[in-house]
Amino acid sequence: MAKVRVNAFSVSLDGYGAGPEQSLEQPLGVGGMSLHDWVRGTQSFHQMVGQEGGSTGLDNEFATRAMDNLGAWILGRNMFGPIRGEWPDEEWKGWWGPSPPYHTPVFVLTHHPRASIEMAGGTTFHFVTEGIQVALDRARAAAGSKDIRIGGGASTIRQYLQARVIDEMHLALVPKVLGRGEPLLTGLDLPALGYSVAEHRTTDDALHVNIRKTPSN
Amino acid sequence: MAKVRVNAFSVSLDGYGAGPEQSLEQPLGVGGMSLHDWVRGTQSFHQMVGQEGGSTGLDNEFATRAMDNLGAWILGRNMFGPIRGEWPDEEWKGWWGPSPPYHTPVFVLTHHPRASIEMAGGTTFHFVTEGIQVALDRARAAAGSKDIRIGGGASTIRQYLQARVIDEMHLALVPKVLGRGEPLLTGLDLPALGYSVAEHRTTDDALHVNIRKTPSN
Structure with a gap:
């Protein structure tokens, strides 16, 4: 059965999934890019951005x-771009250039309606103003038997965790401190929400943890 | 020069240094004991509790x-025991039995005065009611050229971090979620306080991070 997944979501020592003050120049906020050191070295990431080489170990397996x-x-609006409020025009089409790395329908949560955008390589951005449940319903319909990935950011993942609809969540705990930013788990009681650690593995640069929803009675 | 150190302090994925609802039966709160799996297997820990064997790898090195x-x-009062408020009598002498594992003077932060207690093996508990700075001054005087360890709990370490007097802090991030408990870093801006990650190492069961205070100008 199709799963709702979070994957390769990096979290700092102090609990942040991104830094503060997101901007056009710093899509992941101040210091946020450093959270992803473990993934940027992998073959999987190299291939995604059209480069040769990259590591082939456990980090690459997770990637x-x-x-x-x-x-x-499904993406939160800030993961799609730095614009807040009404869309000023149709110009912004995500951080990823003409051929984004998704290659599937992508449902962007926003309070501001906008027409869908078909990109090269199979990615289509749809803008959903009716909330997280509608976005998930539309994503399920689009995905068929395949899985749905909640890409982030932290606030979007938190909302879906609180709704208890995420089946699996792979986090990469990394040895960085940001001091400020977008908290992922702060104040969320994962065990009370039915989540527990299913397995963990360590690499040189990350503590990888798979968290799963306990089947409800 | 003598340093003020935190060592081997375990932190859950969701940022807790101990579980909620500390009691006589659960000194580390509900679920808190599980944070220390990595250390309980080590030779160092085995020796401390008078047992043979134990692992001799990197976890043991940190231990x-x-x-x-x-x-x-220096210990916070809750790390010394489960009693809150006035000391009812002189009976409680810590969690550790007649010969505690400290073998040095131990300064216990409390709002309630109490006479010092000399234990077997070189440990003496002193009760300090004048706040964290006085406790540190007394610990420095007692330690001479040796280091001072802030043993915990989380709230005590937070206070000394905010006072910027901790020189080195070794944390062990572990693949556990507690859901509730005593947060260590939540809301603390370590970089703004002058702290950064100096090095990290991973073992099967922990992401070990050494955090250091940047020398001030």
């Missing part, structure tokens, strides 16, 4: 698995 | 280093 069997993505 | 060159300890 590869993160892109496997996906039929739809 | 050994944690006990090295210490001249005094």
Whole structure:
């Protein structure tokens, strides 16, 4: 059965999934890019951005698995871009250039309606103003038997965790401190929400943890 | 020069240094004991509790280093015991039995005065009611050229971090979620306080991080 997944989501020592003060120049906020050192070295990431080489160990396994069997993505609006409020025009089409790395329908949560955008390589951005449940319903319909990935950011993942609809969540704990930013788990009681650690693995640069929803009675 | 150190302090994925609802039966709160799996397997820990065997790898190195060159300890009152408010009598002498593992003077932060207690093996508990700075001054005087370890709990470490007097802090990030408990870093801006990650190492069960204070100008 199709799963709702979070994958390869990096979290700092102090609990942040991105730095503060996101901008056009710093899509992941101040210091946020450093959270992803472990993934940027992998073959999987190199291939995604059209480069040769990259590591083929366990970090790469997690990075590869993160892109496997996906039929739809859901992103928060800030993960799609730095614009807040009404869309000023149709110009902004995401951080990723003409051929984004999704290759599936991508449902972007926003309070401001906008027409869908078909990009090269199979990615289509749809803008959903009716909330997280509608976005998930549309993503399920689009994904068929494949999985749905909640790409982020932190606030979007928190909302779906609180709604208890995420089946699996792979986090990469990394040895960085940001001091400020977008908290992922702060104040969320994962065990009370039915989540527990299913397995963990360490690499040189990350503590990888798979968290799963306990089947409800 | 003598350093003020935190060592081998375990932190859950969701940022807790101990579980909620500390009690006589659960000194580390509900679920808190599980944070220390990585250390309980080590030779250093086995020796401390008078057992044979134990692992001799990197976890053991961190556990050994944690006990090295210490001249005094500082503990928060809840780390000393489950009693809150006035001391009802002189009966409670810590969680550790007649010969505690400190073997140095131990300064216990409390709002309620109490006479010092000399234990077997070189540990003496002193109760300090004049705040964290006085406790540190007394610990420095007692430690001489040796280091001072801030043993915990989380709230005590937070206070000393905010006072910027901790020189080195070794944290062990572990693959556990507690959901509730005593947060260590939540809301603390370590970089703004002058702290950064100096090095990290991973083992099967932990992401070990050494955090250091940047020398001030």
